[in-house]
Amino acid sequence: MTIRKIKLGPIVLTALFGALSFFFLLPLVWMMSAAAKTEKEVWTFPIQWIPKDWHFAENFRTVWMGDVSFGLFYMNSVKIALISTLATLIVSAMAGYALSKLKFTGRGLVFSAMMAFMMIPEQATLVPRYIMIKEMGLYDTHAALILMGMFSSYFTFLLRQFMIGVHNDLLEAAELDGAGFYRIFWSVMLPLSRPILATVGIIKFIWTWNDYQGPLIMLNSTNLYTIPLGMQFFKEEFGTTISVMMMASLAAIIPLLVLFLILQKQVIQGISIGGVKG
Amino acid sequence: MSHHATVQKQLAAAEKRTYWTRRRREQLAGWLFIAPEVLGMLVLAVFPLIFSLGLSLTEWNLVGGLSAIKFIGLDNFAELFRDDRFLKALKNNIGFTAGTVPATMLMGVIFAAIIHKKLYFKNYFKVAFFVPYICSTVAVSAVWSALYHPSKGPLNQLLMQLGVSDPPRWLVDTSWSLAAIMVIYIWQLLGYQIIIFMAGMTNIPDELYEAATIDGATGIQQFRRITLPLLGPTTFFLAITSIISSFKVFDMIKFLTNGGPNYSSTVIVYQIYEEGFQHFRMGYASAMSWILFLIIMLVTSLTWITQSRKVHY
Numbered sequence: 001m002t003i004r005k006i007k008l009g010p011i012v013l014t015a016l017f018g019a020l021s022f023f024f025l026l027p028l029v030w031m032m033s034a035a036a037k038t039e040k041e042v043w044t045f046p047i048q049w050i051p052k053d054w055h056f057a058e059n060f061r062t063v064w065m066g067d068v069s070f071g072l073f074y075m076n077s078v079k080i081a082l083i084s085t086l087a088t089l090i091v092s093a094m095a096g097y098a099l100s101k102l103k104f105t106g107r108g109l110v111f112s113a114m115m116a117f118m119m120i121p122e123q124a125t126l127v128p129r130y131i132m133i134k135e136m137g138l139y140d141t142h143a144a145l146i147l148m149g150m151f152s153s154y155f156t157f158l159l160r161q162f163m164i165g166v167h168n169d170l171l172e173a174a175e176l177d178g179a180g181f182y183r184i185f186w187s188v189m190l191p192l193s194r195p196i197l198a199t200v201g202i203i204k205f206i207w208t209w210n211d212y213q214g215p216l217i218m219l220n221s222t223n224l225y226t227i228p229l230g231m232q233f234f235k236e237e238f239g240t241t242i243s244v245m246m247m248a249s250l251a252a253i254i255p256l257l258v259l260f261l262i263l264q265k266q267v268i269q270g271i272s273i274g275g276v277k278g
Numbered sequence: 279m280s281h282h283a284t285v286q287k288q289l290a291a292a293e294k295r296t297y298w299t300r301r302r303r304e305q306l307a308g309w310l311f312i313a314p315e316v317l318g319m320l321v322l323a324v325f326p327l328i329f330s331l332g333l334s335l336t337e338w339n340l341v342g343g344l345s346a347i348k349f350i351g352l353d354n355f356a357e358l359f360r361d362d363r364f365l366k367a368l369k370n371n372i373g374f375t376a377g378t379v380p381a382t383m384l385m386g387v388i389f390a391a392i393i394h395k396k397l398y399f400k401n402y403f404k405v406a407f408f409v410p411y412i413c414s415t416v417a418v419s420a421v422w423s424a425l426y427h428p429s430k431g432p433l434n435q436l437l438m439q440l441g442v443s444d445p446p447r448w449l450v451d452t453s454w455s456l457a458a459i460m461v462i463y464i465w466q467l468l469g470y471q472i473i474i475f476m477a478g479m480t481n482i483p484d485e486l487y488e489a490a491t492i493d494g495a496t497g498i499q500q501f502r503r504i505t506l507p508l509l510g511p512t513t514f515f516l517a518i519t520s521i522i523s524s525f526k527v528f529d530m531i532k533f534l535t536n537g538g539p540n541y542s543s544t545v546i547v548y549q550i551y552e553e554g555f556q557h558f559r560m561g562y563a564s565a566m567s568w569i570l571f572l573i574i575m576l577v578t579s580l581t582w583i584t585q586s587r588k589v590h591y
Binding site: 031047092095132153185 | 308323405555
């Protein structure tokens with residue numbers, strides 16, 4: 001009786017949750033299936049999960065080689081996400097190093113101020129930032145998006161928390177060898193922080209890749225569009241052609257999905273340290 | 279004074295000098311390392327916040343140029359409370375929070391407990407529920423807009439098959455649009471909540487559960503008496519961040535409904551966008567921004583005050 005209770009429960013529950021998780025992922029399965037169908041088959045009911053009439057190549061061509069320069073949107077997204085991520089990592093790692101290992105007057109004040117800044121919602125400062133970007137002559141440039149995305153008190157906080165844990169002995173040994181603070185940062189601190197840098201980098205990349213509001217407000221020229229904006233453009237052009245929209249959605253999601261599946265440990269860890277220690 | 283003592287004194291002085299040079303260098307390095315971040319914060323967060331407070335006291339249509347700025351005092355704030363669209367947005371936002379936050383948190387904690395304690399292939403479940411969270415909101419919105427299609431969409435086809443002759447028209451239905459978006463929002467956020475709750479649960483020592491098992495406590499009793507109380511800090515964190523992010527919802531609204539039909543799915547950030555970036559009423563949009571900022575400050579401090587006594591650290 002007891003044995004049955006212990007063994008059977010988890011198996012039944014696992015099966016139950018397996019089914020639940022499948023239903024949970026069904027919208028994404030539907031997307032993949034619709035991306036490979038003809039427009040007519042997308043709407044047939046009951047749903048034809050495996051397309052009878054494969055239209056994958058045609059939809060693929062419409063998205064990638066059609067009138068809308070989806071490839072260009074893609075390159076724009078890659079460029080912005082990569083540069084923003086790199087810039088955030090550098091700025092936040094520098095600040096994290098200063099806040100964790102360097103003694104200077106005002107350090108406590110700077111730290112408390114940064115914690116307070118985390119409470120300022122980006123959306124509350126949208127209007128003035130837009131005006132400032134316009135005044136700086138950066139409206140409708142990728143530089144505007146990178147500039148707005150490279151400062152983050154949240155990531156600085158995460159990096160600082162990690163760097164506090166780095167042993168001072170290691171830094172002192174480097175100092176005895178004659179390394180200055182800049183050298184220590186570059187050749188000791190950064191290599192030792194690789195795990196947290198990877199975590200922060202992936203999360204920042206995902207967020208930037210998916211950002212819709214920033215590009216929506218800061219960009220005007222179609223040739224500068226990122227994928228989320230491009231999707232909006234697609235909706236306007238192909239609003240009724242759902243199979244093509246699903247192919248585009250698939251393209252928007254795939255790189256992150258692959259990145260996530262490879263690096264799931266870092267992503268999940270990164271998300272959870274923010275929630276538990278923060 | 280002996281020669282020896284003089285040398286020692288000189289050595290000590292030199293050491294002191296290097297110590298102070300080092301201190302000075304560290305000061306300089308500290309400020310150089312922190313400078314970019316501080317500068318960025320000042321220019322992109324603090325200054326805009328003050329700037330927007332100033333703007334909120336003006337009437338300014340961006341198209342008219344800087345010379346068209348007119349100081350009008352608190353008129354914008356007075357207008358806000360007569361503006362049906364803004365009041366609708368405020369009401370919708372509160373409804374959105376009341377609907378999504380308890381639902382995701384409750385489901386999140388229950389799912390997390392079951393996955394954490396009872397299931398095989400834990401890692402699979404973590405990943406499966408988390409996938410929607412990393413997907414582009416715009417892309418998943420596109421998917422759901424097809425699923426929600428009033429006549430041809432799979433959801434309504436299914437409902438009609440089940441005998442519902444007149445199913446809701448979801449995104450184009452004034453009484454359903456917001457609820458339909460809330461479903462997508464919950465679907466996308468659930469995995470995040472599960473991950474955070476699970477991270478909190480791994481910090482609860484196993485001995486507590488072992489002792490409870492020996493005392494004959496059932497799984498549900500253990501969940502109520504051990505897991506939930508010890509998750510205090512996690513719950514507190516999630517409550518604040520979820521309420522705040524529910525007040526910032528925008529992407530889905532913009533992509534799916536543009537706040538419609540008839541403002542049934544509009545929210546504060548959408549109204550800021552519409553007034554500021556479509557009608558170019560910068561002063562009025564700034565006044566809305568400040569209301570949003572105040573709401574978020576209020577939520578943060580209220581949650582902080584009410585919870586700080588109850589949370590077990």
